[in-house]
Amino acid sequence: MFLLYRTPERMHAKGPLQRKLCRLYGDRVPTDPMPPEPAVEVTDVRALRALAHPLRTRLLGRLRLHGPATASRLGRDIGESSGSTSYHLRQLAAYGFVEEVEGEGTARERWWRARHRLTSWRPGDLLAQEGGAEVQEEITRLEIDQHARVLDAWFEQKGQFDPEWTDAASLSDYPLRLTPGQARELADELHATVGRWMAEHPVEEPADGTEQVCVLVDVVPLREWPS
Secondary structure (H helix, E strand, C coil), X not given: CEECCCCCCCCCCCCHHHHHHHHHHCCCCCCCCCCCEEEEEECCHHHHHHHCCHHHHHHHHHHHHHCCEEHHHHHHHHCCCHHHHHHHHHHHHHCCCEEECCCCCCCCCCEEEECEEEEEECHHHHHCCCCHHHHHHHHXXXXXHHHHHHHHHHHHXXXXXXXXXXXXXXXXXXXCCCCXXXXXXXXXXXXXXXXXXXXXXXXCCXXXXXXXXXXXXXXXXXXXXXX
16 A cells, blocks of 8 residues: 655755745745655554554645645644644654754754655555554555545635646546456556656646646455445
8 A cells, every 4th residue: 555645855846836835934945955765665563553643644745745844834834733743743753754854953943854755555564463453444544534635625626727627637436356466466557657657747846837636546345336
């Protein structure tokens, strides 16, 4: 599985994203000279348990989408106290999901960056560990909720886009009958395709005529199709 809160990204990007960040964070946003690693595969249930917290996933998601930020600025963005965001950032850092930006900030106000674009894990790795089933349930529910928020946000914002985006946007579901191995093969193909597009069109590099686009990939078995 892949946690979609993707793309923390280098903040040397110019254009609308950079201007938005300057309005949010003042005249200066620290550059992040180290591009994030493509993905981290989590095999330790303790690390995923640290991530299976609604506020932590929101913090990580904002760092991946908007680049480096301080705890106080993140707190203002999501309506939390700086003490709370600082604590949860330290928890994320303890398991390697985020880290401080070297040479930036002070002891009172540290700048944080996400280390990876994606978080992935294999449910089988977790289920074999003590407490793995509970963590798998928690993180799956968070991901389902995030998918719903993304689609709700698109539905609310779709009237703001140019008419061409009406034809470009896609909501699709495809019923198939597969074995577990075939389902894994299909999911791997889909992830590989999206990964190639992510590498060729990184969200941190705005270009004329482009918008942020979210691709949701779900391959799930069903006993009965919902009516």
